Amino acid sequence: MLGEGMLKGLAETAKNFAGSFVSKDRLTTVQYPEERAPVIENTRDFPFLVYDGADDASDEAKLAGLRCVACQICEKECPPKCIYIVKSTDKKPDYVGKPQIYPARFDIDISVCMSCQICVEVCPFEAIKMDTEFELSTTDRFGGLLYDREQLARSNQHYHKIHPTEAAEVDARLAEEKAKSEAKAKAAAEAAALKAAAAAAPKPVVPAAIEQKEPTA
Amino acid sequence: MSTADMKVYRPPVIDIIEEGDELLEVAMGPHHPSTHGVFRMDVALDGERVIRLKPVFGYLHRNHEKIAEKASYLAAMPYTDRLDYFCSLTNNWAYALAVEKLAGLEVPERAEYIRVITAELTRIQNHASSIGFLMQEMGASGTPLMYAFRERERILDLFEELTGSRMMCNYMRFGGCRVELPTGWLAKAQTIVDGLPKFIDEIEALLTGNEILMARCQGMGILKPDLAINAGVTGPMLRATGVNYDLRKVDHYGIYDRFKFRVPLGDHGDIFDRYMIRVLEMRESVTILHQAIKDIPAGPIMDPKSKIRGFRPKPGEAYGRIEAPKGELGFYLISDGSGNPYRYRVRPPSLINLTILEDMCLGHNVADVVLIFGSVDIVLGEVDR
Numbered sequence: 070m071l072g073e074g075m076l077k078g079l080a081e082t083a084k085n086f087a088g089s090f091v092s093k094d095r096l097t098t099v100q101y102p103e104e105r106a107p108v109i110e111n112t113r114d115f116p117f118l119v120y121d122g123a124d125d126a127s128d129e130a131k132l133a134g135l136r137c138v139a140c141q142i143c144e145k146e147c148p149p150k151c152i153y154i155v156k157s158t159d160k161k162p163d164y165v166g167k168p169q170i171y172p173a174r175f176d177i178d179i180s181v182c183m184s185c186q187i188c189v190e191v192c193p194f195e196a197i198k199m200d201t202e203f204e205l206s207t208t209d210r211f212g213g214l215l216y217d218r219e220q221l222a223r224s225n226q227h228y229h230k231i232h233p234t235e236a237a238e239v240d241a242r243l244a245e246e247k248a249k250s251e252a253k254a255k256a257a258a259e260a261a262a263l264k265a266a267a268a269a270a271p272k273p274v275v276p277a278a279i280e281q282k283e284p285t286a
Numbered sequence: 287m288s289t290a291d292m293k294v295y296r297p298p299v300i301d302i303i304e305e306g307d308e309l310l311e312v313a314m315g316p317h318h319p320s321t322h323g324v325f326r327m328d329v330a331l332d333g334e335r336v337i338r339l340k341p342v343f344g345y346l347h348r349n350h351e352k353i354a355e356k357a358s359y360l361a362a363m364p365y366t367d368r369l370d371y372f373c374s375l376t377n378n379w380a381y382a383l384a385v386e387k388l389a390g391l392e393v394p395e396r397a398e399y400i401r402v403i404t405a406e407l408t409r410i411q412n413h414a415s416s417i418g419f420l421m422q423e424m425g426a427s428g429t430p431l432m433y434a435f436r437e438r439e440r441i442l443d444l445f446e447e448l449t450g451s452r453m454m455c456n457y458m459r460f461g462g463c464r465v466e467l468p469t470g471w472l473a474k475a476q477t478i479v480d481g482l483p484k485f486i487d488e489i490e491a492l493l494t495g496n497e498i499l500m501a502r503c504q505g506m507g508i509l510k511p512d513l514a515i516n517a518g519v520t521g522p523m524l525r526a527t528g529v530n531y532d533l534r535k536v537d538h539y540g541i542y543d544r545f546k547f548r549v550p551l552g553d554h555g556d557i558f559d560r561y562m563i564r565v566l567e568m569r570e571s572v573t574i575l576h577q578a579i580k581d582i583p584a585g586p587i588m589d590p591k592s593k594i595r596g597f598r599p600k601p602g603e604a605y606g607r608i609e610a611p612k613g614e615l616g617f618y619l620i621s622d623g624s625g626n627p628y629r630y631r632v633r634p635p636s637l638i639n640l641t642i643l644e645d646m647c648l649g650h651n652v653a654d655v656v657l658i659f660g661s662v663d664i665v666l667g668e669v670d671r
Binding site for chain 1: 451495498499
């Protein structure tokens with residue numbers, strides 16, 4: 070019969086329409102600004118810089134706690150080249166207490182960033198991670214989308230809140246590294262103490278090796 | 287064979303124009319509501335009939351190949367997501383395959399299974415939305431597309447949970463995959479895969495027997511197998527003409543020889559065959575997914591030889607190709623031993639499938655051009671690159 074296929078199709082549509090009143094599964098749209106779909110844990114959006122410290126720390130404290138050591142690897146590996154870093158001239162202690170260079174400037178142009186998270190993958194210091202915030206529109210095309218250190222800094226707590234599983238792994242890894250470096254420092258201190266003790270003892274006379282430098286061609 | 291022996295192909299000319307007749311030349315697109323994407327067709331019409339059709343590409347050209355040649359091997363990976371933005375995971379796979387051939391990396395078993403699962407999910411969501419768009423272009427505004435997108439959304443949620451992004455996944459790496467499957471991901475995937483046959487049945491009940499669809503699609507935009515082979519057409523377009531050519535069966539890339547699945551073939555090469563092939567391919571993908579989710583082993587997901595930074599394959603060349611949802615997607619790479627490819631070339635299925643658009647459209651009405659164009663299933667991001 071002509072029109073049978075169409076009627077069959079209409080029955081399917083009617084089933085979906087009527088079903089949407091009884092079944093939650095058939096209601097697939099979300100009325101966005103009022104209701105929101107839950108954020109999926111692994112979601113990534115734009116990068117942020119992790120600092121160790123409280124969520125509501127002052128700007129100085131935020132900058133002091135940044136894990137970034139301005140190694141510029143992310144700047145080099147970033148596919149659209151949206152990261153700009155200026156190294157500091159002085160050093161300050163990092164999370165294991167080793168004096169490190171820090172970023173005097175760290176800007177990300179999020180109008181260029183394509184959220185590929187390669188910066189996160191290449192960072193050896195767990196200093197840059199992906200945020201889940203997406204409502205970032207602004208009327209200023211240039212300055213408003215160029216984020217500096219202060220705007221990019223987020224606490225480790227924030228990281229734990231948005232990516233709990235990943236953050237726990239990162240913390241475990243960092244704690245292990247810190248323990249290792251402390252153990253190393255301890256071992257080095259012991260070795261130094263032993264050496265000092267050995268130096269205090271009388272030395273056997275060893276003829277000093279005379280270094281002969283080849284004449285440069 | 288000398289050039290004199292070679293048969294030069296010319297599109298059929300329709301000699302119905304009489305002396306003194308005037309043709310109407312219409313530029314359809316690049317901003318025409320019926321074309322999906324920024325693509326222009328310069329059509330010459332005699333009344334309603336198409337006499338000449340000239341496709342104009344390049345409105346979305348983004349210098350993809352040159353950017354990839356200037357960037358490191360890894361940095362080209364997120365750009366491949368933007369080629370065919372419906373199927374970023376298969377794009378990732380094709381590029382990773384080419385680099386793995388170049389550098390001689392081995393992919394662990396588990397990573398191969400993850401690749402198959404993600405690629406087949408990609409195929410299903412691509413075919414579903416492609417059918418939806420075809421119906422949209424036929425005038426069925428909304429309903430079929432909405433149903434297709436409902437299902438696509440579920441699959442994209444899976445992708446987001448795994449890769450962090452719905453469309454720009456950037457998930458595969460040279461010698462494996464970026465991250466391990468999250469806990470419970472496979473169970474969720476299984477639930478969605480179990481629900482897919484119901485969705486395909488629904489689409490079929492809604493569309494396959496529909497008289498309007500049959501009247502507008504059957505015998506429309508016929509592509510002959512010899513022309514399809516000569517033009518290098520691949521994917522569902524080629525199989526709809528009856529040519530048995532599926533890289534999953536022919537090339538044995540990845541681990542596809544472990545799965546039992548059939549390759550659906552068409553008879554006439556018209557729009558309806560292309561639609562039907564896509565529906566049947568979705569069903570076959572579901573059987574592959576069932577097998578892959580059942581058999582996936584535990585183990586590492588990255589080749590230990592692979593590294594993220596300072597990746598420099600030895601000099602040489604490689605071509606990696608896979609059966610992407612739209613056809614054969616290939617990446618050709620030449621390495622000179624430095625950190626970025628010396629030559630990087632994409633063989634995009636969308637562009638090559640689109641080159642025979644004129645042959646399919648000649649003699650049809652202008653309203654059918656939109657339909658034939660839709661049945662090719664293209665994404666302009668891949669056509670123009």
